[in-house]
Amino acid sequence: MQVPAPFEYERATSVEQAIALRERLGEEARFIAGGHSLLPMMKLRLANPEYLIDINDCTELFYITEDADQIRIGAMTRHRELLDSALLAQHFPIFRDAEKVIADPVVRNRGTLGGSLCQADPSEDLSAVCATLDASCVIKSTTGERVVSMHDFHVGPYETAVGDAEMLTEIRIPLKPNGSSAYEKVERRAGDWAVVSAGAAVWMDGATIAEGRVGLAAVGANTTSIGPVSEILRGATPSEELYQQAGEAAAANCSPQTDQRGTAEYKTHLAMELTKRALRRSVTRANGQEA
Amino acid sequence: MTTTEPAPTEAEERPVGFGRLLRKEDPRLIRGMGKFVDDIQMPGMLHLAILRSPMAHAKIVSIDKSAAEAHPKVVAVITGEDLAEQGLAWMPTLSNDVQAVLATDKVRFQHQEVAFVVAEDRYSARDALELIEVDYEWIDPVVDVRSAMDADTPVIRDDLEGKTDNHIFDWETGDEAATNAIFESADVVVSEEIIYPRVHPAPMETCGCVADVERVSGQLTLWSTTQAPHAHRTVYALVAGLPEHKIRVIAPDIGGGFGNKVPIYPGYVCAIVASLVIGKPVKWMEDRTENLVSTGFARDYVMQGEIAATKDGKILAVRTNVLADHGAFNGVAAPTKYPAGFFGVFTGSYDLEAAYCKMQAVYTNKAPGGVAYACSFRITEAVYLIERIVDCLAYELEMDPAELRLKNFIQPDQFPYESKTGWVYDSGDYEPAMRLAMEMAGYDELRREQAEKREKGELMGIGISFFTEAVGAGPRKDMDILGLGMADGCELRIHPTGKAVVRLSVKTQGQGHETTFAQIVAEEIGIPPEDIEVIHGDTDNTPFGLGTYGSRSTPVSGAAAALVTRKVRDKAQIIASGMLEVSVADLEWVKGSFHVKGDPSKSVTIQDIAMKAHGAGDLPEGIEGGLEAQICYNPENLTYPFGAYICVVDIDPGTAVVKVRRFIAVDDCGTQINPMIIEGQVHGGLADGVGMAMMEMIAFDEDGNCLGGSLMDYLIPTALETPDWETGHTVTPSPHHPIGAKGIGESATVGSPPAVVNAIVDALKPYGIRHADMPLTPSRVWETMRGNHTPPI
Numbered sequence A: 001m002q003v004p005a006p007f008e009y010e011r012a013t014s015v016e017q018a019i020a021l022r023e024r025l026g027e028e029a030r031f032i033a034g035g036h037s038l039l040p041m042m043k044l045r046l047a048n049p050e051y052l053i054d055i056n057d058c059t060e061l062f063y064i065t066e067d068a069d070q071i072r073i074g075a076m077t078r079h080r081e082l083l084d085s086a087l088l089a090q091h092f093p094i095f096r097d098a099e100k101v102i103a104d105p106v107v108r109n110r111g112t113l114g115g116s117l118c119q120a121d122p123s124e125d126l127s128a129v130c131a132t133l134d135a136s137c138v139i140k141s142t143t144g145e146r147v148v149s150m151h152d153f154h155v156g157p158y159e160t161a162v163g164d165a166e167m168l169t170e171i172r173i174p175l176k177p178n179g180s181s182a183y184e185k186v187e188r189r190a191g192d193w194a195v196v197s198a199g200a201a202v203w204m205d206g207a208t209i210a211e212g213r214v215g216l217a218a219v220g221a222n223t224t225s226i227g228p229v230s231e232i233l234r235g236a237t238p239s240e241e242l243y244q245q246a247g248e249a250a251a252a253n254c255s256p257q258t259d260q261r262g263t264a265e266y267k268t269h270l271a272m273e274l275t276k277r278a279l280r281r282s283v284t285r286a287n288g289q290e291a
Numbered sequence B: 001m002t003t004t005e006p007a008p009t010e011a012e013e014r015p016v017g018f019g020r021l022l023r024k025e026d027p028r029l030i031r032g033m034g035k036f037v038d039d040i041q042m043p044g045m046l047h048l049a050i051l052r053s054p055m056a057h058a059k060i061v062s063i064d065k066s067a068a069e070a071h072p073k074v075v076a077v078i079t080g081e082d083l084a085e086q087g088l089a090w091m092p093t094l095s096n097d098v099q100a101v102l103a104t105d106k107v108r109f110q111h112q113e114v115a116f117v118v119a120e121d122r123y124s125a126r127d128a129l130e131l132i133e134v135d136y137e138w139i140d141p142v143v144d145v146r147s148a149m150d151a152d153t154p155v156i157r158d159d160l161e162g163k164t165d166n167h168i169f170d171w172e173t174g175d176e177a178a179t180n181a182i183f184e185s186a187d188v189v190v191s192e193e194i195i196y197p198r199v200h201p202a203p204m205e206t207c208g209c210v211a212d213v214e215r216v217s218g219q220l221t222l223w224s225t226t227q228a229p230h231a232h233r234t235v236y237a238l239v240a241g242l243p244e245h246k247i248r249v250i251a252p253d254i255g256g257g258f259g260n261k262v263p264i265y266p267g268y269v270c271a272i273v274a275s276l277v278i279g280k281p282v283k284w285m286e287d288r289t290e291n292l293v294s295t296g297f298a299r300d301y302v303m304q305g306e307i308a309a310t311k312d313g314k315i316l317a318v319r320t321n322v323l324a325d326h327g328a329f330n331g332v333a334a335p336t337k338y339p340a341g342f343f344g345v346f347t348g349s350y351d352l353e354a355a356y357c358k359m360q361a362v363y364t365n366k367a368p369g370g371v372a373y374a375c376s377f378r379i380t381e382a383v384y385l386i387e388r389i390v391d392c393l394a395y396e397l398e399m400d401p402a403e404l405r406l407k408n409f410i411q412p413d414q415f416p417y418e419s420k421t422g423w424v425y426d427s428g429d430y431e432p433a434m435r436l437a438m439e440m441a442g443y444d445e446l447r448r449e450q451a452e453k454r455e456k457g458e459l460m461g462i463g464i465s466f467f468t469e470a471v472g473a474g475p476r477k478d479m480d481i482l483g484l485g486m487a488d489g490c491e492l493r494i495h496p497t498g499k500a501v502v503r504l505s506v507k508t509q510g511q512g513h514e515t516t517f518a519q520i521v522a523e524e525i526g527i528p529p530e531d532i533e534v535i536h537g538d539t540d541n542t543p544f545g546l547g548t549y550g551s552r553s554t555p556v557s558g559a560a561a562a563l564v565t566r567k568v569r570d571k572a573q574i575i576a577s578g579m580l581e582v583s584v585a586d587l588e589w590v591k592g593s594f595h596v597k598g599d600p601s602k603s604v605t606i607q608d609i610a611m612k613a614h615g616a617g618d619l620p621e622g623i624e625g626g627l628e629a630q631i632c633y634n635p636e637n638l639t640y641p642f643g644a645y646i647c648v649v650d651i652d653p654g655t656a657v658v659k660v661r662r663f664i665a666v667d668d669c670g671t672q673i674n675p676m677i678i679e680g681q682v683h684g685g686l687a688d689g690v691g692m693a694m695m696e697m698i699a700f701d702e703d704g705n706c707l708g709g710s711l712m713d714y715l716i717p718t719a720l721e722t723p724d725w726e727t728g729h730t731v732t733p734s735p736h737h738p739i740g741a742k743g744i745g746e747s748a749t750v751g752s753p754p755a756v757v758n759a760i761v762d763a764l765k766p767y768g769i770r771h772a773d774m775p776l777t778p779s780r781v782w783e784t785m786r787g788n789h790t791p792p793i
C-alpha cells in the first residue's frame, strides 16, 4: 500500500465555504474533487498538500444545463455524467467519444470535469475536448468571478490560471448552429493516457464549413486548439484533400516528445492521422449521416 | 466464441476424481474472506518501511539517521552498517551469489535497500524515511548490457574479491563443431537478433511478511508471501544461524506469484532482524512501486539466433549466442547445474541434426532477479527464440509457417526423444495438436481472407507458435537449489469417519491446489473431493519439499499425492481382507471399495475400512492401527507438455494499433485432472503473453532510473486487449508420471508471446518485415512499418 504524507482534511458544503477555506489556508491547501489525479500523486508523494478541502458536498457544482446560446457544466460534474448526458450527446458528441476512452468505469464514477481541467495534464482528454469546443472557464474567488478562455486557462504543464484563493466553478460551451464534433484517441492499452488524441468540431453553412476547430492532447506542454487548422477550414468545402491539409497543419503545429508512449515522429504522425479522422467524422455527423 | 463451458450445476454429478469441478478455494476468495499476509494483525505489531537508493550506482558517503530516530513513533532505524555489525549485511542468493540486505559500501541499482525504519504504524514508518539523510557519491552506472564487458566500464561488484569486470558466467550447451559444420554447408542460413526484454511478474499482491520472534523460546514464526515455504525455512536457518526447528514459515493465501515470490528478498530478512532485536512482531509489506522496481524481474536476454535448413525446408541446426542481463546481483532461481535454467530446450519441438548455444551472463546496475514470470526456468526465452527464428526461416523460404513446422516435428515413434542438447522428451504427438489448432482456427480460410485483405491494403496477420516445455524439476541426481534436492514429500491421513487430510509441500498462489490435489487423492481412493482437506503452506504442518514454481506442483507433488494414496490403499486392502475374511489377492478395487472377486455383494467401502483401522478389534497380523502414509517422491524425469497456438491480428495501417482478433490454444498436458482449472491456467497465461508481446517492459533511462515504477508506466493487459480465448486439447500422458499428468501452469505464458509477435510480423509482411522486437506498442509497430525498427534495449 502506497501511503501519503500527513495532511489535514476539511469538508466544504458550499462554494462560498470552500473558497473561504482556501483563502484562509493558502498555498499549502488543495481542493479535492474526484481525487483520481490528486490521490495517486499524494500516494507517490509527488504532491504533499498540508490541507485537503473536499468539495464533493458542494452540490451546487453538479449540473449540465442549456441556455439560449451555451451549455453550462458545473465543475463537479463527473465523467460518468458527461458520458451519459443526452444533452451533451445531442450537441457535442465529442464528449461521449472521449468519455468512452477515458480511464475506466471506477475512475469515471468519481473523476470530475473541473478536476480534469485543473490537473492540466498535457495528456488530459477533457482539456482537449474543451479546447476544441472553444469553452471558457468560470473562476471564482471571495471578491468575484472572472471568465477565461481555454486558451488562457492552461498556463503550462500542470499549471492553470486558477489562483491560490480561487476555484473553478463552471465550464461554458458556446452553442452554434449546424455543428458537430468527434474525438479520436490512440492509447497503448484501454485506460491508459493518450499517446495522442485529437478532437474536432465543425459548424456548417450549407455545403461549406463555417467554422472548424481541432484540439490535440499529449503533443506538447498543454492541450491546445490549433489555430492554423481553423484558418484552413474556415469557408472550405469538406474533402479528403482538405482533411489531409488540416492534418498536416495540425502535425506542423505540435511539439511532442519521445517517451515510453511513443516516438516524437509517431506522435506527429498521429496528430495528422487523428485530426483527419476526427474531422471526417465531425463533418459526417454534422451532415446527419452518423449518429 | 469461447470454449469455456458453464460450471457443472449442483445437480450434475460431482466427479469423485478427475473432471470439471468448481474450485474449493473460490468461495472464500470471491467473498473477500481469503487471509493474506497483509490481513495478519498481531498485538503490539510494528511496521517496517525501507529507504531505497535514488541512484543506480553510487558510493554511500554517510548516513544521518538522527532526525528519523527522533520521530515520536519510530522505534528503530537500521542501516547497512548496523547489520554488518551482526554479520547480516549480506545474504546468499538462490544462485550462490551474495546480495546486500542493506547497502554498506555502495548502491548497485536504483531503489536498492539502504536502511529501514520500524515504527508504530505504517504511515509513520514511511514518513520517517524522508528524515534519513544519505550522502551519495555518483558512480557511472552500467545500463547498456552490451557495454557491460567493455574495458573501461566501472566494476559493479567490487565487493567480490578480485573482481575486475562485470562477468558472471559463461555457459554453453550442444555440440559446437557439429553445429558449425552443418551451418557451413547448409543451403539456407537465417540469422536474427531476437530480444526478450526485461519484464516483471507484477502479481496482484505485492511481497511482504510478518516476522514474530518469541524472546524466550527463540521461536520465529514468519508469515510470508512465499512460493516455497520449506526452502525458505532452510535458507533462513543457514543465513541467520537460527536453528531450523525453531523456524516456522507460513504462506497464507497468496495473491499471485509467477516466480516473483520464489526469492528471499532483503525485506524479509530486515523484518526478521527487526523482530529479533525489538522483540515484537514486525510487518513489512512493499508497495506497488517497490514491487515493480526491486523484486525479481524476468527475461532480459539478447539472443543472436541462427537457423540452418535445406531449401525445401528441412531444419538442420540451430545456433545461438546469448547475452544475459542479470542485474546487480545474480539472483536467478534455477537448479544449481543450470545457470541458464532450462534454456537448453531451445531446439523446440523439432528433430534437428545439431544445436549449440553459448551464453554470457553479466552484471548491470539494475534490480537483481531473473527469476521467472511463469517461464519454466527460462523456457519462455528458449521457446521465443526457436519459434521466432523458425518464422524467419519460413519468411526466407517463402513457405507457410504451419507447413514448415509440420515438416520438422519430432515424430511420435521417436519418443522418448533425446534432443541434441541432451534433454529426454518423455512423450509427444505433435501433429494432431497442430492440426486441431489449424482446424479450430479455420487456417486455410484465414489465409484466404488475408490474401484478399492484402489486395485492399488491409493488414491482417496469422501467427503460429508450437512449443514444448520441460517442467517438473526435478530428479535428485541432476537438480538441486542451494544443495536442496527437488523431491517432494506428501502425507495422507484418513480419519475414522472416512474423511481425509492430505498435506503438501507445494503452495498454491492461485493455481487451485486445494481442488486438484483433493481430486488426485479422490481418484485414487474414492473419497469425494469435498471430504478431502488439502493442507499446504505451513512448514510445521506439511512435509518438506521445494515449492511451487516452474510448473512443478503436478509433475512432482501431484505424483507424490497419487503414490501416497496408493500406499494407503494398499494398507486398506490388507485391512479389508481381514474384514471380509478373504486373502488380499481375492480382493478387487472398484473406486471407493474393495469387493471379493466374483462376489460383488461382499464388499467394504474405504469409509468402513477407515473406521476399522481406528476401531476396536483385531487387525490382520502385523498391521498397525490408523490409516495414513507418507512418502517423498523423486521424479525420474521432467515432463514435457506441448501445445499449438494460433493468433490472428488486425493492424490499423493509419495508426499502427494492433487488435488481437482471435487466439486459438491447443494444449497437451497429459492426463487432465480438472479441465476447468487447466483452462483457467491457460487463459491467464495467454493474457500474460499478449501483455509481454504488446506492452510490458521494464525500461531504464541512461542513468539507470527504472521507468516502470507504477502500473501507469508498466502496463498489464485488460479484458479489452484480449480476445475470447478458444481453447482445445489433446492428451498424451507422461509415461513416467503415476497418473500421466504434466505441468500446465506456464504453458500459455511460454507459448503465447511468439504467436502474437509472429502474427504482428506476418501482418507487416507487405512492408518486407521479417522481425520486430517486443513490446509491440503502436509506436514500435509504426516505426517498424517505416523501416525504423530499433531494439528495445
Ligand SMILES: Cc1cc2nc3c(=O)[nH]c(=O)nc-3n(C[C@H](O)[C@H](O)[C@H](O)COP(=O)(O)OP(=O)(O)OC[C@H]3O[C@@H](n4cnc5c(N)ncnc54)[C@H](O)[C@@H]3O)c2cc1C
Pocket: A030, A031, A032, A033, A034, A035, A036, A037, A038, A039, A040, A075, A076, A101, A102, A103, A104, A107, A110, A111, A112, A113, A114, A115, A116, A118, A119, A123, A124, A125, A126, A162, A166, A167, A168, A169, A191, A192, A193, A194
Ligand atoms: C487509472 C486512471 C486512468 C486515467 N486515465 C485517464 C485518461 O485516459 N484520460 C484522462 O483525461 N484522464 C485520465 N485519468 C484522470 C482522471 O480523469 C481524473 O479523474 C481527472 O484527471 C481529475 O479529476 P478529479 O475530479 O479526480 O480531480 P482531483 O484529483 O480531485 O483534482 C485534480 C487537481 O485539480 C484540483 N481541483 C479539482 N477541482 C478543482 C476546482 N473545482 N477548482 C480548482 N481546483 C480544482 C485539485 O486541487 C487537484 O490539484 C485517469 C486517472 C486514473 C486514476
